[in-house]
Amino acid sequence: MMANMVAAINNALDLILQDDKNAVILGEDVGKDGGVFRVTDGLYDKYGADRVIDTPLSEAGIVGTSIGMALGGMHPIAEVQFAGFMYLAFDQLVNHAARYRSRTRSTRSVPMIVRTPVSGGVRTLEHHSDSPEEYYSHIGGLIVVEPSTPYDAKGLMIKASHMNDPVVFLEPTKLYRLFKQDIPEGPYEVEIGKANIVQKGDDLTIITWGTMVPVVKNAVTNSKRSAEIIDLRTINPLDESTIIESVKRTGRAIIVHEAELTYGPGAEVAARIADKAIFELEAPVMRVASASFPYPFPGYENYYIPNELKVQKAIEKIMSY
Amino acid sequence: MLKKVYDGSISYVQIMDEYGNVDASLRPDSLGDDKIIDMYKWMSYARALDTKVLSLQRQGRAATYAPLVGQEAEQIGSALAMRKQDYFVPNFRQHGVYLARGYPLDTFFLYWKGYEEGAVVGKEYNALPPIVPVATQTLHAAGIAYAQKFGKTNAVVVTYVGDGGTSEGNFYESLNFAGEFNLPLVTIIENNEWAISEPEKNQTAAPTLAQKAIGAGIPGVQVDGNDVIGVYKVVSDAIANAAAGKGPMLIEALTYRMSMHTTADDPTKYRDDKEVTAWKPRDPILRVKTYLTKKNLWNDKLEQQMADEQLKKIDEAVDKAEQFKPDPRSMFEHVYSFMPETLKQEEDAAIAENFWQTAGGAGE
Ligand SMILES: Cc1ncc(C[n+]2csc(CCOP(=O)(O)OP(=O)(O)O)c2C)c(N)n1
Ligand SMILES: [Mg+2]
Numbered sequence: 001m002m003a004n005m006v007a008a009i010n011n012a013l014d015l016i017l018q019d020d021k022n023a024v025i026l027g028e029d030v031g032k033d034g035g036v037f038r039v040t041d042g043l044y045d046k047y048g049a050d051r052v053i054d055t056p057l058s059e060a061g062i063v064g065t066s067i068g069m070a071l072g073g074m075h076p077i078a079e080v081q082f083a084g085f086m087y088l089a090f091d092q093l094v095n096h097a098a099r100y101r102s103r104t105r106s107t108r109s110v111p112m113i114v115r116t117p118v119s120g121g122v123r124t125l126e127h128h129s130d131s132p133e134e135y136y137s138h139i140g141g142l143i144v145v146e147p148s149t150p151y152d153a154k155g156l157m158i159k160a161s162h163m164n165d166p167v168v169f170l171e172p173t174k175l176y177r178l179f180k181q182d183i184p185e186g187p188y189e190v191e192i193g194k195a196n197i198v199q200k201g202d203d204l205t206i207i208t209w210g211t212m213v214p215v216v217k218n219a220v221t222n223s224k225r226s227a228e229i230i231d232l233r234t235i236n237p238l239d240e241s242t243i244i245e246s247v248k249r250t251g252r253a254i255i256v257h258e259a260e261l262t263y264g265p266g267a268e269v270a271a272r273i274a275d276k277a278i279f280e281l282e283a284p285v286m287r288v289a290s291a292s293f294p295y296p297f298p299g300y301e302n303y304y305i306p307n308e309l310k311v312q313k314a315i316e317k318i319m320s321y
Numbered sequence: 322m323l324k325k326v327y328d329g330s331i332s333y334v335q336i337m338d339e340y341g342n343v344d345a346s347l348r349p350d351s352l353g354d355d356k357i358i359d360m361y362k363w364m365s366y367a368r369a370l371d372t373k374v375l376s377l378q379r380q381g382r383a384a385t386y387a388p389l390v391g392q393e394a395e396q397i398g399s400a401l402a403m404r405k406q407d408y409f410v411p412n413f414r415q416h417g418v419y420l421a422r423g424y425p426l427d428t429f430f431l432y433w434k435g436y437e438e439g440a441v442v443g444k445e446y447n448a449l450p451p452i453v454p455v456a457t458q459t460l461h462a463a464g465i466a467y468a469q470k471f472g473k474t475n476a477v478v479v480t481y482v483g484d485g486g487t488s489e490g491n492f493y494e495s496l497n498f499a500g501e502f503n504l505p506l507v508t509i510i511e512n513n514e515w516a517i518s519e520p521e522k523n524q525t526a527a528p529t530l531a532q533k534a535i536g537a538g539i540p541g542v543q544v545d546g547n548d549v550i551g552v553y554k555v556v557s558d559a560i561a562n563a564a565a566g567k568g569p570m571l572i573e574a575l576t577y578r579m580s581m582h583t584t585a586d587d588p589t590k591y592r593d594d595k596e597v598t599a600w601k602p603r604d605p606i607l608r609v610k611t612y613l614t615k616k617n618l619w620n621d622k623l624e625q626q627m628a629d630e631q632l633k634k635i636d637e638a639v640d641k642a643e644q645f646k647p648d649p650r651s652m653f654e655h656v657y658s659f660m661p662e663t664l665k666q667e668e669d670a671a672i673a674e675n676f677w678q679t680a681g682g683a684g685e
Contacts, residue, residue, distance in 0.1 A: 056488035125384060262663065
C-alpha cells in the first residue's frame with residue numbers, strides 16, 4: 001500500500017492493537033480527534049475508549065501510569081503530543097522506566113512505547129520543534145528510535161511493540177506527510193539497533209537520521225561526491241559496526257543532525273569513530289547540527305536548522321583535506 | 322468515633338445574566354454605567370484584535386494562533402480588576418488581558434508572527450510573555466507572588482490556566498505552595514469546556530474545578546465567565562483580599578471556546594456544532610450591549626465609531642510589526658549573559674556563511 005509516515009504508523013498501531021489484546025493507546029486527544037497529527041485516526045472508533053484512551057492533560061500522568069500499566073501486565077503505547085512537553089515526564093523515564101530492569105535484576109520490566117513528534121521546519125509555536133534524542137539516548141535502559149521513512153516507521157513500531165523494554169519513539173513532524181512509499185500491508189519488523197545504508201559511496205560517510213536524511217540526500221546529489229549515507233534509525237543502542245566499517249573504507253565522516261551541536265548525539269558518534277577508526281581517517285570528523293541553544297521561534301528557524309547548503313559546505317570542506 | 326473534620330462548599334456568582342439583567346444586590350458600588358461602557362469597548366476591541374490575527378494567519382502573515390473569541394468577559398473583567406502594580410502571568414490565550422493592560426499591540430503581533438522580539442514585555446507592564454507549556458507558568462506565578470510578599474510590594478499576581486491545565490501536576494503544586502506560604506496569588510481557570518478535542522469531563526471526576534482549591538486549603542469560587550461584571554467583582558475581591566495579606570484564591574470562570582483550539586485545529590472532528598450554536602445567545606459582548614442599548618447608552622453610531630477607531634489602531638500596529646526585520650545574530654547574542662568561546666565560534670561561522678541562506682540573505 002502507498003503510505004506516508006502518518007498512515008504507516010497508524011497502520012502499525014492498528015496491527016499491534018489487533019494482535020496484542022493487552023495493548024492500549026493513551027494520550028491527549030488520541031481518541032476522537034485521532035491525535036493532533038491524525039496518527040491514531042480511526043483507532044478509537046475501531047477499538048473503543050478502553051483501548052484508545054483520551055487522558056487528562058498530564059504528561060507525567062500519561063507516562064507514569066503507562067509504566068504502571070506495563071508493570072501491571074498491560075502494554076501501553078503512550079503518545080506525548082509534542083516532544084517539548086515530554087520533559088514533564090522526564091522523571092518517570094529516567095528514574096523509573098529506564099531503571100526497573102536493572103534495579104530488579106530483570107525480574108521486572110517496562111514494555112512500553114512512548115511516541116512523540118520531534119523536530120522542526122514546520123513553523124510551529126515555541127516548544128513544538130525540539131529534537132531531544134540526546135536526552136533519552138543518554139539514559140541506558142531506554143531504547144531511542146527515529147525513523148525517516150514510512151517503511152521504517154511501521155517496521156520499527158511493530159518491532160518496538162515486541163521488545164520487552166521501554167522504547168522512546170521519535171517521529172519527525174516534518175516527514176509525517178512529506179512523501180509516500182509502497183509498504184507491505186501486513187506486519188513486518190525493522191530491526192532495532194541496526195542502521196540503514198541509504199546509499200553506498202566511497203569518498204565520505206555521512207551519518208544522519210530523522211529530518212536530516214532528505215536534506216543530506218539532496219546535498220549529496222548537489223555535491224556530486226560519492227557519499228555513503230547512513231540513517232541511524234535507532235539512536236540508542238548505536239549501530240557502531242556499520243558506522244566504523246563505512247568510515248574505515250571512506251576515511252571521512254560527517255555527522256548531521258537537527259539536535260543542538262553541543263553535547264549532541266554527533267559527539268557520541270564522533271568519539272566512537274575516533275576510538276575505532278582514527279588511523280583510517282584522512283580528515284577530522286565533522287559535525288553539522290543546529291546551533292547550541294534551544295529551538296527558536298518560527299521566524300528564525302531557517303537560520304537555525306542545518307540546510308542543504310550547510311551540509312554541502314561541510315562536504316566541500318572535508319574533501320579538501 | 323466518627324465526626325466531620327472538614328466542610329467545604331463552592332459558590333457560583335453571576336451579576337449580569339445573558340439577557341442583560343443586573344443583580345443590583347451584587348453589583349459593586351464603584352461600577353457605574355460609564356465603567357460598563359468601558360468594559361463593552363474593551364471586549365469589542367479584544368474581539369476585533371482576535372479577528373485580525375485570524376485573518377493574518379490565514380494569509381500566512383502569522384504563525385499558529387489560539388483565538389480568544391467567546392472568552393472576552395473573563396479576560397477583560399479580570400484585566401480591569403487588576404491594579405497597575407499587579408502582575409499578570411498568562412498562558413497563551415489571554416490576548417484580551419494584554420490589550421486591556423495597555424501592552425503594545427505591535428509587540429503582540431510580533432509574537433504571533435513568530436519572533437522572540439514579540440516576547441519582549443517591558444518591566445512597566447508587570448507581565449510575562451505568553452507561556453505555551455500548559456500550566457507550567459502557575460508555579461512561576463507562585464514564585465513571583467512570593468517575591469511580592471518578600472519585597473512587600475503590595476502587588477498581587479494573577480495567573481490564568483485552562484480547564485485542561487488543571488490536570489497538570491504543576492497546577493496543584495502552585496496552589497499548594499501559594500496556600501502554604503499564604504501568597505498574594507489569584508489563579509483564574511478559564512474553563513472554556515474544551516482542551517483541544519477533550520471535553521472537561523475527560524479531565525476530572527470533580528464536578529467543579531473551583532473545588533480543587535479545597536485540597537490546597539485555599540478558597541475557591543465559580544463565576545459566570547461570560548459575565549464581565551461578575552468576573553470583575555470576583556477578581557477585584559480576590560485581589561483586595563490577597564493585597565490585605567489574606568492569601569491566595571482560585572477562581573473558575575465558566576465560559577466557552579467558540580472557535581477552534583488554534584488555527585491548526587479542526588473542531589468539526591470532535592464536537593457538535595449544535596453545542597456552539599447553543600452558546601451563541603450567551604455571548605459575553607451581546608449581553609452588555611443589550612443592557613446598554615436598553616438604557617439608551619449605546620447605539621449603532623457609537624458602535625461604528627468605536628469599531629473604526631479600534632480597527633485603525635490595530636492596523637497601525639500590524640503595519641509596524643510587519644516592518645520588523647529579523648536579525649539572526651540576535652539568536653546567538655541572548656543565550657547567556659556573556660558570550661562563551663564555543664558559541665562565538667558558531668556565531669562567527671554562521672555570519673561568515675550568511676547563515677547558509679541562498680544569495681540575498683534572508684531565508685524566510
Ligand atoms: C504541557 C503541555 N502539554 C500539551 C500541550 C499541547 N496543548 C496546548 S493547549 C492544550 C489544551 C489546553 O487546554 P486548556 O488548558 O483547557 O486551555 P485552552 O486551550 O482551552 O485555553 C494542549 C494539550 C502544551 N502546550 N503543553
Ligand atoms: Mg480549555
